[in-house]
Amino acid sequence: MPEWPLLRALRGGRGTRSFSLTARRLHYLPWGLAKMKSLEGLNLRDNRLCRLPPAMEALSRLKILNLGNNIFEEVPEQLICLRSLQKLHLFGNKITRISPSIFGGLQNLVLLNLNNNKLCCLPPEIHRLENLECLSLNNNQLQRIPRELCCLQKLRELHLSHNSLMALPEEIGHLTKLKILSLSRNQIEELPEGLCKMVGLRVLDLAGNNIQIFPAGVEELELVELYCEGNPLLQKHPVSAIQEEDILTLKEITARFIIAQLKSSLSLQRAVKQNTEAQNMLSQQRECAQCGCGFLNMWLECVQFVDVKQRMKTSRNLHLLPVKMLLCSYKCFNLHDDELFGIAVP
Template sequence: MAERQLLPALRGGRGTRSLLLTARGLSHLPRGLGNMNGLEGLSLRGNRLRRLSQEVEALSRLKVLNLGNNNLDEVPEQLKYLISLQKLHLFGNKINRIPSSVFDGLQNLVLLNLNNNQLTCLPPEIQRLKNLECVSLDNNQLRSIPKEFCCLRKLRELHLSHNSVIAIPEEIKYLTKLKILILSRNQIEDLPDGLSKMKRLRVLDVAGNNIQIFPTGIESLELEELYCEDNPLFEKKPVSAVQEEDILTLKELTARFILTQLENKNMYLHTAIKNNLEVQTILSHNRKCAQCGRGFLSMWLECVQFVDVKQRMKTSRNLELLPVRTLLCSYNCFNHRDHGLFGIAVP
């Protein structure tokens, strides 16, 4: 039946640019499809395909391919020959594996839709798809995101809702063009500090996770939409300091002294550090106290600042104040009056 419907298109030869074979009960590709080497759009959605024949390898001009709602259990390796492909839809299959070699030839791919499959991991080779702008992986079984995924510097949208992701890599800060990040209904406990460096981010959805507090600087993002309902967010409750003085290590004392001297433009010390890569590496992890502004290294007090963001962005209905992580260098700064910060109670 499908072959008969394909005959008129075959007679058109290279002049045929688009072919729609949706819900035709196909269990294999029609014979002669490989001869349509001028094809730019092909929809095989809603069939019974388990694999693709080698004929598809000849469709080197294909730009859009829809293989959604079939019976594929892995991303077909033949797709690597579709060097012109820009949009690939693989939603609603049974895909649990992506061969790393499939990324070799898809250098023009802009959109990848793998929603509603059975993926538990992503191969690090996905970083080869340098032109990807939109990736959708909703409703899979992903437990983590490889840091190599953050090499996709042109990415604008990332959809990861309804998975089992526990953590997002710090390297997400390199996705500087990302505008939409959907992480709802996962098992995320902590958001990386790098999230606050994503200045183009406009939509962030982390509803239905295990998040208690947001990373430092999140309030400086120009978000238009923020959704965080169904998270155990910290509540605004006063907590008093358990001690008055700090006992700092020699390393911390030395680091704080050096950071203060650098802040005061000590050129001798600046020159000495410039020639010492080990010291540079250690000091590169410094933070600044939210109260006094002085630098510190690895000993701090973690506090919460409750930020009212409801006036400048669309948020979850039940969100009143957003708990944001704030770091202080000492109990002395914590006990300073009127700083508007709250300590984190230890149960």
């Protein structure tokens, strides 16, 4: 492959800030590239590169690097020295793993594009990318995401479509600045309650999963767009059912009494704080959607159909969103309004 573009750039002076060698069937980088120390943008997409030379470490001012559509099988370790890097494109490669050490040198990264690779997992050390604003991992083989990813406090876009995710960590609620969350075409069956704490979320794409019902509180999110076609969402089809008696265990009766007393008794609050086991148990308490009382392990799972069509852009034909509601007893169920339904067990 002729190196004339690089030679012309070198003759023109080493102050070149942007340089492109796209679609040139490169198997290795040409000589002299490392001498362009003023380089801030380098585009090497659509080649046949599988590794980077050690000399790449000299490009300390590089801010944008595009290595998309090459044949890398792992993220090049030379990137750890590119501490000025802000945007890194590695889409369309054959990457199966990421060395945890890479993240230690990319703390200025704001965009990471790893779409269309073969990643099965992400190392927990991804939390070191503390300035990351956009992470795109569409079309990989991810089965889970580490809870450490939820420490990325500046993250605004998270794209995880076309993977093999079955669940999300409860800690995802820590991503309060996230505006776009794309999870279409995965295998997610249940959404964590933490999702409802993502106060900045505006676009949520859940199309093509296995979701039947949404967690309580999702209707309070200020979503602008919601996509969930291709999910087996619960439908409003009333059926008759036999109502059982409320028979609570002694543990549940005791827990409910303690939960109620904690609201007014300072001495009881101090006692619970000194008992780790009791504190852990009571941390799992829920609240009745009807009476507001707390309970522990025994409840009625109901569904409320929330009209979302008027206030956000949604999937075609989606008008009523099934939202989970928990009630503490049949007594509260008999007090509910006409928009709350019990869930029939097939």
